[in-house]
Amino acid sequence: MATVTAGMTVSLDGFVADSQxxxxxxxxxxxxxxxxxxxxxxxxxxxAVVMGRRxxxxxxPDSYVGTYEFQVPIFVVTHHPPAVAPQQDExxxxxxxxxxxxxxxxxxxxxxxxxxxxxxxxxxxxxxxxGAGLVDELRVDVMPVVLGGGLRMLDNLDPExxxxxxxxxxxxxxxxxxxxxxxxR
Numbered sequence: 001m002a003t004v005t006a007g008m009t010v011s012l013d014g015f016v017a018d019s020q021x022x023x024x025x026x027x028x029x030x031x032x033x034x035x036x037x038x039x040x041x042x043x044x045x046x047x048a049v050v051m052g053r054r055x056x057x058x059x060x061p062d063s064y065v066g067t068y069e070f071q072v073p074i075f076v077v078t079h080h081p082p083a084v085a086p087q088q089d090e091x092x093x094x095x096x097x098x099x100x101x102x103x104x105x106x107x108x109x110x111x112x113x114x115x116x117x118x119x120x121x122x123x124x125x126x127x128x129x130x131g132a133g134l135v136d137e138l139r140v141d142v143m144p145v146v147l148g149g150g151l152r153m154l155d156n157l158d159p160e161x162x163x164x165x166x167x168x169x170x171x172x173x174x175x176x177x178x179x180x181x182x183x184x185r
Contacts, residue, residue: 002047002112004105006119006126007139008153009175015150016123026143029173034069038172046070047115048108050101052125053078061086061094068092070118073111075104077125101128123153130157130182138164138180141172 008016009026017023033039049070056076064074064086071091081096088094097104108117119129129135140153167179 002109002115002117003136004109004117004119004129004134005137005139006129006135007137007141008121008123008126009141009143010153011143011145011147013146013148014152014154015147016121016153017151018147019149021151025145025147028143029175032173033175036172038170038177039069042116042118043069045116046072046118047112048072048117049074050104050108050117050119050125050129051076052122055121055125056094065089065092073108075108075111077101077104077128101125101134102132105129105134121153123151123155126153127156130154130162133161135182137167138182140178140180141175142178143175 009023010016011026016026018025049072051074053076056074056078059068061082065071065088068074073093073095075095075097077097077100079098081098086094095107097107105117105119119126119135130138161184163183164180165183167181169179170177
């Protein structure tokens with residue numbers, strides 16, 4: 001059965017985007033990240049992705065085929081699917097899920113088989129899957145920048161419902177990756 005890993009890159013002060021909605025300062029190392037063992041392992045272990053509509057639209061969705069790191073089925077949580085479907089191929093497909101995160105995770109697990117379902121964002125979707133108790137592991141990559149305000153990944157959660165067990169840490173270039181098992185889901 002697939003495990004669900006949610007996570008995002010955050011600033012040292014805990015933001016996933018600045019007050020203008022930009023996350024660019026958090027990904028100054030993006031070109032180098034793809035060649036790391038960390039990323040290669042994540043790509044190899046991933047069987048499906050669940051993301052929010054804003055995360056889906058951050059780049060050009062038609063460019064995902066062949067360029068997005070996870071060439072697997074992608075399930076986009078949205079209220080309204082796009083009028084025109086983005087380009088797809090036999091590896092990377094898009095399913096637009098309007099029934100909520102529970103349905104998206106259920107469909108992604110079926111597609112992933114025994115591989116990992118990655119939930120890379122946005123913050124709202126990560127909050128929803130954590131709040132619904134659907135996450136097995138939480139991954140927080142910390143970049144050494146201070147954004148001073150903006151959007152937080154772990155807002156709107158009931159702190160009484162979560163216990164985390166540290167799985168480990170690793171350094172990948174400028175970023176520090178923190179892994180946790182989510183308990184009491």
